[in-house]
Amino acid sequence: MNKYSRNDATGKNTLAGKNHTSTKAAAASTMDIVNQGLSRRYNAEKRFRLYGITAIILSMVFLAMLFISIIGNGYTAFQQTFVKLDIFLDPDTIDAQSLKDANYQGMVKQSLRDMFPEVKTRRDKRRLYAMISSGAAFQLQDFVRKNQQEIGSVIQLWVPADDDVDMLIKGHIPRDVPEIERRIKDNQLAWIDRLQDQGRIEKRFNTTFFTAGDSREPELAGILGAVSGSFYTLIVTLMLSFPVGVATAVYLEEFAPKNRWTDIIEVNINNLAAVPSIVYGLLGLAVFLNFFGLPRSVPLVGGFVLTLMTLPTIIIASRAALKSVPPSIREAALGVGASKTQMVVHHVLPLALPGMLTGTIIGMAQALGETAPLLMIGMVAFIVDIPGGFTDPSTVLPVQIFLWADSPERAFLERTSAAIMVLLAFLVTMNAVAVFLRKKFERRW
């Protein structure tokens, strides 16, 4: 009743007299309280929305910062400074029979001395030679092997500049700081300027970065070794984790009786999905390396460890894919006389396959970006050779990034960023394929 009387009162106090002051006051105060509170509540509402949008903007800002800093640091690594040298292929020093033994380093140095005849002191000469990468001699050797008819003539060869010169040309070493704080000394600066005036310095596309293995010299270092290591590791991971993961999912989802045993397996898988990756590294170290005596630093063992790590992801995704196949399909297959295995293999699996593939690709992307467990099994070694198989010592792309990030040279900074760009490109491609598969084959039943 109270409710009605109040309503009444509100009605009355707008229409009629003063004799209802007490109820009027009460009614007005309720409305007033609500009205008074309204602006505060609306403000709170606005603030709350603002917090939400700020949170999203903040994460976007972090994402943007990450990408900008990496691309900003890394894009210059795709170019490398080259210096044009006029080299006299002295027939006296190059013996056509044993091209390997000639003093190519000496020829490169000679050509530098010819260009700057005024350089006399030992220290200055050393500085002069330091401007050219130590890889120049190998490049010259390659050139001579391919063009033996050129022996005896003067050739023009573009050779990579040393990383310090490269950094100067790219503007990462400021010219206006005192000489003592600069890695490029004043006379070197003058020589570089002269070379530039003569058009002997040029920035070119850095093919070395994509075709070489690791090196202590930034200008000679490349990612091919790490990329092929990653490739072999991922192949092992894929070959093992996809069949095993799918088989496990099929068993748990389609065949397993609901008992304590399968419950244990299920809880186990859920827990394994959340075990820190470094623990898998400890497992790999203790079991694969120490117990089974497998070799260190090889893609095979890396693949084993990553398989164990990605299995939970693949199993969980595959089970979800199997669950989404409607029971009517199963019943229809069983109804026309298929055995349980036939029902699964002929009807359920093909329908669940796109979902399983999506899960697998996402698992592979995880494995590709994983670093910590591979550090444990020794894939962190300095390896110059490009691995050619599953049992060659190798490293992987993320570990290469980790190794380069530790190097003090400024030139490795941009190479690290560039390697990250390559890694991210691979990851984006893989995820895009996964999204495409999901979009293309996703079925709503």
Place this chain on the structure above:
Amino acid sequence: MSSSNLLLVLLMLTAGGYFLGRRRAFVLAGTSGRGQQTLHSRPTYYGALAALWCALPALTVFSFWRFFESSVVTQMVIAGLPPDIQNLPADRLSLIINDIRNIVSANIVPQEINPAIQAAADHYTRLTAISHATLAVLVTTIAIAGLLWVQKIISPGLRARNHVETVVKFLLIACSTIAIFTTIGIVLSVLYEAIRFFKIVPLHEFVFGLDWSPQMAIRADQVGSSGAFGAIPVFMGTLLISAIAMCVAVPIGLMSAIYLSEYANKKFRAVAKPLMEILAGIPTVVYGFFAALVVAPLIRNAGMSLGLDVSSESALAAGLVMGIMIIPFVSSLSDDVINAVPQSLRDGALGLGSTHSETIRLVVLPAALPGIVGGVLLAVSRAIGETMIVVMAAGLAANLTMNPLNTVTTVTVQIVTLLVGDQEFDSPKTLAAFALGLMLFLITLILNVIALVVVRKYREQYE
């Protein structure tokens, strides 16, 4: 024959077995006069049965042989060595075995080769060759025998499908036990080494000790030989960095999940959600690089301009970046939970006149709280186990401090630094890494179990 060639031959035999078995079934069906109806199973199953009998026994023999080959050959070589070498202590002997292996694989040949060792190396090569040849013959024979046997027993009444399906089922079961073996492997390997560690350093010293400087003296009279294995500073460092990370990740992740699921229109969601997922897909080593390269100097410079003394490997930098990494994790978990809250609750609250934000704060969030707590616990366990960011951006010095501007170290950093590189396996220094790993595994396991239980319980409430 090399093992890859042998496997190739086995593969070819298996394929051959499949076709032979299938053809035999067809032939049987043809001669019976009633066509395929006479057969119990479809012809492919007879083929599959033949292939299985061809491959499985041969593969089993192959793997057992390869597994024991190297140790058996080594034992035989040792038995053939002159007695004076045989009587050497175990570690010297293993060095000599290493030399022999190096000579065999033409790796790094020691300068002067002892004729006895050279002879042993030749012996080793010979034995390996014999072993390989025997294995090749054995495997091929077993494969062909299996194939022929199935050819013989194929008859219309043979229940090939049932046989094949049983084998398939056992294979599936074998695959699903791998998860259990992984867990057992993790527990055993970590536990075994950790127990060895606790024999040298008592457990209470490890768990309650306040000093962490993991080194062991090579000689007894060495300066600074006293290693200390008190794990408290290491765990406090982990806790500090994880706490900073959660301070970043929980508010931002939760608020963005709320905004995306409650306020944002479809278009905004379609753009913002994938962008958040990109954050989740970036490898941790990239975050580590970002932390060390961008965030740490930024914080250091900001601190310097405020007159603060900031370490260049401050806990703040590592924690901040780890927080960024965990944002999408928190946000996607909370998103799921918030979406699972029934619409009727929201409608009720809105109908009583509460504003949108009041509905969320007073109705939706309390209803979703258990799930959110579960998600946050999972995020904490991730933060504790995260490795690369802290390896690259946090320090090595085990300071017992709660100051985020100081440098601290974490469990994962210590594991990595103790185990990367060559090391012997009986020093407490390396074993300490396994003890830390055991602790890490236990802590994350407990957190995960609690989180999973909480989440599951909550789900049951609304479904």
